[in-house]
Amino acid sequence: MLTDITLGQYFPGNSLLHRMDARVKIVLLFFYILAIFVLDNNYCYALNTAFALAAIKMSKIPPVMVLKSIKPMWWILLFTFIIQMFTIPGETLCKLWIFNLTYEGIVRGFIIALRLVLLIAVSSLLMFTTSPLMLTDALEILFAPLKKLGFPAHELAMMMTIALRFIPTLLEETDKIIKAQKSRGSDIGEGNFMVKAKSMIPILVPLFISAFRRAEELAMAMEARSYRGGIGRTRMKAMRMHKLDFLAIGIFIIYLIILSGIRICMPV
Amino acid sequence: MSIELKDISYVYMPKTPFEHLALDNVTITIPDGSITAIAGHTGSGKSTLIQHLNGLLQPAAGTVAIDGTDIWQCKDKSKVKAAKRSVGMVFQYPEHQLFEETVEADIAFGPKNYGCSADEIATRVRDAMAFVRLDYEKYSKRSPFQLSGGQMRRVAIAGVVALKPKYLVLDEPTAGLDPQGREDLLQRIRELHAKEKTTIVIVSHNMDDIARLADKVIILNKGKVAAEGKPADVFKMQEIIQQAGLEVPQITQIMEKLQQAGLSVNSDIYIMDKAVEAIAQAVRGRSRC
Ligand SMILES: Nc1ncnc2c1ncn2[C@@H]1O[C@H](COP(=O)(O)OP(=O)(O)OP(=O)(O)O)[C@@H](O)[C@H]1O
Ligand SMILES: [Mg+2]
Numbered sequence A: 001m002l003t004d005i006t007l008g009q010y011f012p013g014n015s016l017l018h019r020m021d022a023r024v025k026i027v028l029l030f031f032y033i034l035a036i037f038v039l040d041n042n043y044c045y046a047l048n049t050a051f052a053l054a055a056i057k058m059s060k061i062p063p064v065m066v067l068k069s070i071k072p073m074w075w076i077l078l079f080t081f082i083i084q085m086f087t088i089p090g091e092t093l094c095k096l097w098i099f100n101l102t103y104e105g106i107v108r109g110f111i112i113a114l115r116l117v118l119l120i121a122v123s124s125l126l127m128f129t130t131s132p133l134m135l136t137d138a139l140e141i142l143f144a145p146l147k148k149l150g151f152p153a154h155e156l157a158m159m160m161t162i163a164l165r166f167i168p169t170l171l172e173e174t175d176k177i178i179k180a181q182k183s184r185g186s187d188i189g190e191g192n193f194m195v196k197a198k199s200m201i202p203i204l205v206p207l208f209i210s211a212f213r214r215a216e217e218l219a220m221a222m223e224a225r226s227y228r229g230g231i232g233r234t235r236m237k238a239m240r241m242h243k244l245d246f247l248a249i250g251i252f253i254i255y256l257i258i259l260s261g262i263r264i265c266m267p268v
Numbered sequence B: 001m002s003i004e005l006k007d008i009s010y011v012y013m014p015k016t017p018f019e020h021l022a023l024d025n026v027t028i029t030i031p032d033g034s035i036t037a038i039a040g041h042t043g044s045g046k047s048t049l050i051q052h053l054n055g056l057l058q059p060a061a062g063t064v065a066i067d068g069t070d071i072w073q074c075k076d077k078s079k080v081k082a083a084k085r086s087v088g089m090v091f092q093y094p095e096h097q098l099f100e101e102t103v104e105a106d107i108a109f110g111p112k113n114y115g116c117s118a119d120e121i122a123t124r125v126r127d128a129m130a131f132v133r134l135d136y137e138k139y140s141k142r143s144p145f146q147l148s149g150g151q152m153r154r155v156a157i158a159g160v161v162a163l164k165p166k167y168l169v170l171d172e173p174t175a176g177l178d179p180q181g182r183e184d185l186l187q188r189i190r191e192l193h194a195k196e197k198t199t200i201v202i203v204s205h206n207m208d209d210i211a212r213l214a215d216k217v218i219i220l221n222k223g224k225v226a227a228e229g230k231p232a233d234v235f236k237m238q239e240i241i242q243q244a245g246l247e248v249p250q251i252t253q254i255m256e257k258l259q260q261a262g263l264s265v266n267s268d269i270y271i272m273d274k275a276v277e278a279i280a281q282a283v284r285g286r287s288r289c
Helices: A022-038 A042-059 A063-087 A103-129 A132-149 A153-183 A193-224 A243-265 B046-050 B077-085 B103-113 B118-131 B149-161 B179-196 B207-213 B231-236 B238-243 B250-260 B272-288
Strands: A092-096 A099-102 B002-012 B020-031 B035-040 B061-066 B087-090 B167-171 B199-203 B216-221 B224-229
Touching: A022 A042, A022 A103, A022 A132, A022 A243, A042 A103, A042 A243, A063 A099, A063 A103, A099 A103, A132 A153, A153 A193, A153 B087, B002 B046, B020 B046, B020 B061, B020 B199, B020 B216, B020 B224, B035 B046, B035 B179, B035 B207, B046 B167, B046 B199, B077 B087, B087 B149, B103 B118, B103 B149, B118 B149, B118 B179, B149 B167, B149 B179, B167 B179, B179 B199, B179 B207, B207 B231, B207 B250, B216 B231, B216 B238, B224 B231, B224 B238, B231 B238, B250 B272
Parallel strands: B035 B199, B035 B216, B087 B167, B167 B199
Antiparallel strands: A092 A099, B002 B020, B002 B061, B216 B224
């Protein structure tokens, strides 16, 4: 069913990762991704993988959920792997038409795929352990310095909050409309392209109408509560860093130093 | 002939931590020619259950047979399609599914999909509009989005009635309507049942509506069938009804109170006329002695 997706879904819980400050999580994630791509060393990859596994374990999120978030990327992963396998020059293992399958290519392809998997897995961990509200609040605070340059940090954060909030609602709505039109004998997703495209109209029109209706209601409700953008707006729950966050930052810095050390001393 | 659900279970979001068993081993029969009411608290699985009646949801376990055709096992595709099409479905807030430019075109959408001829479609649209009491001359060329909520609901219901289903399933059709509109709609449903011999399945929270309409009641509680049977028999099971988060019809409640106060009336009465009669009789009997 359409509503069975897990992508970008908050997963309430009380693990260490859940309790960390969202801002800290975002910044650490940023440096972790940097480490994945900058420190190109087999030992570093191994350590980074171990780090990701440890983080998943610590978050108490079922590993199946993390795997599910990788699933949509499966084809891209396979594609990059195959391209690498055949295009990197090196010791030829076998020949397919004009392509050479090389040992180096397989290793390279594997490493690139691994980096992508780590990137997605740890990013999705951030989504799983942070409520959308916290996430967008944190982004707003992190981007606040750019406000002086005219960057609409608050507006973007608010837009993201609303979008995240309404994705499940709209999916549910779509599911319901599809079922209603199916019950009226419409064969959705069958036939050739033109027929298929035409059968989308009975779904898209009600969906857009309901989206606009919701948007209007939301705008009215926000206005009724005197919302007028980010200027002078304060928070009900100010974000505060705790001991746990400083501990996490400390551990992560040590981890980065060790990684860099390995990269410098063992250039494999 | 009837719709038979046997040992149906349905799980939302299987194999995720959000897994939710919405239906648990449900066995029900919708007898031909009946008006069956399905009642239950919010989240008890009513909407999930009725979506099994025309194959919109596939049960994780159990069988669904429409007039003897097992819609998930039968190999004959056209037979399954015909079976599914004999069940018309009016969803909760059906006005949200309108999309055409005119009322007429929207009601014609279903019959067109079913492959009816142009003449046939035209008569069906007229009949369906007459059925929901929408004046053809006045409304057929209007945009459905310029109508009031109640009128939009009528258009949506007409769109399903125009399919001339043998079984008509309605999910809370009276939700959000004013008392007049509610009464009106129930009257239309009764008429459809009487004139066209359409079998009706109606989902409702409102036990008073059910009391006046249904000849069979199914009470759902947390995905399980808590009670099934004739209204008089089901309304007697006060405890089960209350456990399911519902209330017995007001008339039954009044009769109960009268009985407790010492008036010799039966408490299994749930229709206004019968109640009046019973009370009158009891009062007369009392004044005599
Ligand atoms: N798309 C879905 N994904 C996950 N769970 C769902 C979904 N739809 C319904 N549920 C759950 O299944 C249960 C039964 O839902 P259902 O819609 O059948 O209830 P209902 O009896 O129709 O309630 P209501 O009277 O509010 O319409 C609820 O607990 C609900 O949370
Ligand atoms: Mg429902």
